[in-house]
Amino acid sequence: MRSNRKILTMEFDISFTSKEITPWGGIIFLKQMMDKIGFRKLIEDNSDLPVSGSNRGYKTSTIVEGFITSIWCGANRFLHTEVTRHDIALGKIFGWKATPGQDTYKRFFSKFNQATNQKVSDYFYSWFFDNIKLDNFTLDIDSSVMTRYGDQQGAKKGYNPGKKGRASHHPLIAFIADVKLVANMWLRSGDASSANNFLSFLEDTLSKLKNKTIGLIRLDSGFFRSDILDYLEEKVMNYLIAVKFTHPIQRLIHSSTNWVILDTGIEICEQVYQGQSWHKERRIVIVRQRLNDRPKAPGKQLKLFDEEEIYKNYRYSAYVTNLTLPAAEIWRLYRGRGDAENRIKELKCDFGFDSFNLNNFFATEAALTFAMIAYNLMSLFRMFVLKEKTQKTLSTLRYRTFAIGAYFEKVNGKLLLKIALNKKRRAWFSGLWNYSKECNFPFQLSNA
Numbered sequence: 442m443r444s445n446r447k448i449l450t451m452e453f454d455i456s457f458t459s460k461e462i463t464p465w466g467g468i469i470f471l472k473q474m475m476d477k478i479g480f481r482k483l484i485e486d487n488s489d490l491p492v493s494g495s496n497r498g499y500k501t502s503t504i505v506e507g508f509i510t511s512i513w514c515g516a517n518r519f520l521h522t523e524v525t526r527h528d529i530a531l532g533k534i535f536g537w538k539a540t541p542g543q544d545t546y547k548r549f550f551s552k553f554n555q556a557t558n559q560k561v562s563d564y565f566y567s568w569f570f571d572n573i574k575l576d577n578f579t580l581d582i583d584s585s586v587m588t589r590y591g592d593q594q595g596a597k598k599g600y601n602p603g604k605k606g607r608a609s610h611h612p613l614i615a616f617i618a619d620v621k622l623v624a625n626m627w628l629r630s631g632d633a634s635s636a637n638n639f640l641s642f643l644e645d646t647l648s649k650l651k652n653k654t655i656g657l658i659r660l661d662s663g664f665f666r667s668d669i670l671d672y673l674e675e676k677v678m679n680y681l682i683a684v685k686f687t688h689p690i691q692r693l694i695h696s697s698t699n700w701v702i703l704d705t706g707i708e709i710c711e712q713v714y715q716g717q718s719w720h721k722e723r724r725i726v727i728v729r730q731r732l733n734d735r736p737k738a739p740g741k742q743l744k745l746f747d748e749e750e751i752y753k754n755y756r757y758s759a760y761v762t763n764l765t766l767p768a769a770e771i772w773r774l775y776r777g778r779g780d781a782e783n784r785i786k787e788l789k790c791d792f793g794f795d796s797f798n799l800n801n802f803f804a805t806e807a808a809l810t811f812a813m814i815a816y817n818l819m820s821l822f823r824m825f826v827l828k829e830k831t832q833k834t835l836s837t838l839r840y841r842t843f844a845i846g847a848y849f850e851k852v853n854g855k856l857l858l859k860i861a862l863n864k865k866r867r868a869w870f871s872g873l874w875n876y877s878k879e880c881n882f883p884f885q886l887s888n889a
Contacts, residue, residue, distance in 0.1 A: 463530035465514050466847025466860050467870075472534055473877050474822055481506065483568060489560040491552035499541050504549050507541045508808075509815040515839060517793030519543040530848055534858070546808070547799060553807035562810050566625060566649040569817055570617075577656045579618040581781040582643070584635045584663060586611055587795035594802035599632035610798075612809070613639070614788075615646045616781050618659075621820050621832065623784075623813045625649055628806040635663025640672055657681060657764075659778040665761065667718045674763065681775050684725060684759035689716065691745040694727055694757055703769055706734025711768045714761075724762055726771045729755040791835035792816050826877045845870075 475481065484490065484502040492501050499507075510531070511522040525531055526542040553561070587610045588603065589596035596608040609631035615624040625646040629637065647655070655678060660669070662683040673680045684690055693714055700708040708729050715722040730738035732754055740756030747753065760775050788794035792815055797808045823832045833841070846861035862870055 460848050461530040461533070462846060462848040463528050463534070464846055465525075465528065465531055465843055466845040466858065467843035468510065468513065468531065469534055469847075469858060470826060470842070470873065470877050471510075471513060471818070471822055473874075474826060475506075475818070478572075478821070480818070483565075487561065487564050489557055489564065491549060491557070499539070499545055501549075503535075503537045503539075504541050504545060505811065506535055507537065508546050508549075508811055509818065510535065512792055512812060512815045513819065513835065513839070513843065517791070518796045519546055522546060533849055533856070547804075550799060550804040550807045551801055554803050558803055558806050558810065561807070562625070563649060565810070565814050566623075567651060569622060570624070570650050570653055573620065573622075575620060577654045578620075578650070579777075580624065580646070580655050580658045581616045581618050581778050582613065582639075582646070582658070582660055582664070583616070583781045583785065584611055584613050584629075585785050585789075585795075586631075587789075587798075589631070589798065591798075591800070593798055593800055593805065595628065595630040595805075597631040599630075600634075601631070610805075611635075613642050614781075614785065615642070616784055618777065618780060620824065621780075621784065622817050626809060626813050628802065628809060635661075636666055636669065639664060639669060643672075657774070659775060659781075661778075662686075667716060670719070670723065670761070679762075679764055681760055681762045681764060681771065681778075683775065684761050686741050686743075686757075686759075688745055690714075690725075690759060691743045693725065694729075694743060694759065695746055695752075697727060700729070701768075706731040706738075709768050709772060724764075725759055726762065726768045727757065727759045728772050729757045731755055787834050788812070788816060791839075825880065826873070 481502050484505050490501050490505070493499060507525065508522065511525045514525050516522045516524065520543055522543050526540045528540065532540040586601050586603065588601060589608050589610060595610055598606060598608055599611060601607055601609045611629045611631050611633045613627045613629060615626070616622070617624050625642065627638070627642050657679045658673065658681070660680070660682045662685040665682055665685040670680070670682070693712055697710050697712060699710045701710060703709050709727065711724060711726045713722045714725045728740070730740060732738065738756045740758040742756060743752045760771060762771055764771060766774070785794070792812045794809060794812055797812055798805045799808065819835055823829070847858050850857050850859055860870060
């Protein structure tokens with residue numbers, strides 16, 4: 442049946458304006474925060490950062506700020522930074538004479554080597570944790586797989602469940618769970634195991650944290666090794682590590698009879714266990730969840746006993762720990778470690794963690810270090826400016842808070858940033874602007 446409704450169309454033409462308009466007016470909040478914590482001075486005071494050899498070259502502070510800002514505006518590969526390069530109004534917000542593009546960033550990071558990366562990462566990570574007025578942290582360390590499609594240095598075939606047989610990098614990342622900050626990141630070749638070079642990485646992380654207390658370290662089963670357990674006990678550190686389901690561990694679970702019901706379909710018990718290479722007994726907490734009641738329960742099945750029907754009905758998880766807390770609390774504490782996996786997902790989706798890469802290994806590591814710095818600065822903004830109960834991802838904030846059209850006008854000899862907002866949102870924007878101007882950061886440089 443033909444509809445009699447008329448479709449109204451509006452005819453229009455196009456025209457042009459020379460007015461410098463940015464779609465990222467809300468980035469002004471982040472610029473204000475960076476001014477308050479003295480971030481530009483921090484960059485300028487670092488003598489280890491490469492500098493341009495040309496008088497016409499960009500300032501190092503402009504390159505670093507431009508790269509970080511490009512990530513906040515949605516760049517997750519070098520080509521995408523061209524968008525901010527042509528945004529003159531955004532450059533005015535930060536006071537850049539000109540905004541760098543992808544070639545500048547590539548040349549800058551190509552000047553880094555292993556020693557430069559170590560010094561620069563020490564400098565920036567230590568600065569974050571020297572100045573944050575919190576202590577007694579939970580440290581989560583995890584590895585990740587980043588698939589590569591070119592001939593980048595260190596891209597080798599190894600464990601890659603998403604793209605089997607494809608070359609990759611296999612970085613280690615340390616998170617401070619309490620404040621959702623990255624404490625350290627090392628890039629590694631794709632054929633490295635999860636625990637490869639772990640103890641050196643942990644030593645390096647602890648040196649960056651300096652005088653901060655680590656109340657607990659949580660690790661997944663890839664780090665279930667006797668040398669790691671010995672090291673943590675020698676350092677007198679509380680640890681909670683998922684157990685790898687070796688045959689001895691499966692036999693230990695098989696012999697367990699002291700199950701206590703926690704909830705429908707959840708039972709827990711604990712055992713004392715001494716591995717073949719261990720010099721002492723250690724506490725193992727075991728959880729089993731019945732699939733009939735909890736079909737999506739995480740964990741593993743006891744493949745060693747898969748002929749016995751009862752073991753097909755459960756998924757199991759186990760944890761080794763030196764904590765003396767009740768078994769149920771041990772399980773609850775470890776489940777909090779799942780947030781580290783959420784952080785890695787956000788780093789990959791919103792901060793270009795798996796897509797900023799160059800042919801040179803240490804150039805790639807340098808670019809990813811500054812992606813981590815962009816993440817940490819965003820975490821400070823979420824914690825101390827937005828102060829929302831639920832921290833939104835950068836992709837959410839990008840379109841709710843930062844993607845606001847704006848342009849500059851000169852009024853009585855003074856530049857005024859005109860924000861394109863409807864009346865309902867103006868009160869929210871003004872309130873956030875005034876708060877961010879007046880708030881005293883718990884994170885504050887003494888000389889800022």
